[in-house]
Amino acid sequence: MSESKLVIRPAQSLDREGIWRVLAPVLKAGETYALPRTWGRRQALGYWMAVEHRVFVAESPDGEIVGTFYLQDNQSGGGRHVGNAAFVASPGYGAGRQMGEFALKEAQALGYRAMQFNFVVSTNNRAIALWTRLGFRVVGTLPGAFNHPERGYVDALVMWKELLPSEQRAPDAA
């Protein structure tokens, strides 16, 4: 599989089966997301496609959904200037990277001042390498916060990236 350019677009209702095919193996493995491994199609899609999520899909050149992410306010009220996103990708398409870059541009266009990931499992090396390459840094470490099915209790990381040009940042966000 070559890493050709994927089409990334807002998800539609009829994308659900494709989204579920991408989500199912990741949820079942339970190694990267703090979500119930027992979730079926209905619960998983109900969560992923919740009304407060802006859901996107990544489509391969032959029209197959090979990745999905959502974007949302990480907090409400006084915290809604910080975005949050979650990504799931089928391996081998470069979907993670392409969706990550797309999500950051989208977040910037929506006016978010920063992007926060609340719970990056510390054994998820691919994700950490990707986010680091895209400019994220670790702003918090949650000791033993994730019960990995193989490795037991491992840390989870809080990762952060400013989206504003540096001269527009609050002093404490420099």
Add this chain to the structure above:
Amino acid sequence: MSESKLVIRPAQSLDREGIWRVLAPVLKAGETYALPRTWGRRQALGYWMAVEHRVFVAESPDGEIVGTFYLQDNQSGGGRHVGNAAFVASPGYGAGRQMGEFALKEAQALGYRAMQFNFVVSTNNRAIALWTRLGFRVVGTLPGAFNHPERGYVDALVMWKELLPSEQRAPDAA
């Protein structure tokens, strides 16, 4: 107002008016929680008394509700061994401290291995002093993550406390 011992008990449906009286001024001020300042009674109670929250109230000796907190899993799946809680107290009763101590015992009884606060506003000195006194430490700092109505963008803290005796902790949680 003396800081007499409050009765802390699970909330009942009929406590809603008392809970709303405690929540309303705190939400309206918008200085300590990342929740919409515009929320009315219905939205605020719908959030606070959500089915996944174990809700408690603190009652003064004359039967007035002077504080409320909820306890929940901070994450699902592989993250559900860490608890989360949120507290709102009317000033002058010592309700924050009494509820905090109660919540930690309750969390321990429920089998949580740790308690995590995701978003303690860094200007909320009373809360930070209280949580520090109860054994919490800062495990993350979110730069400018809260837009304070008076002070603008200020940091929010991620705070953490282990609930297990130290010999039972995972090595990375020591």
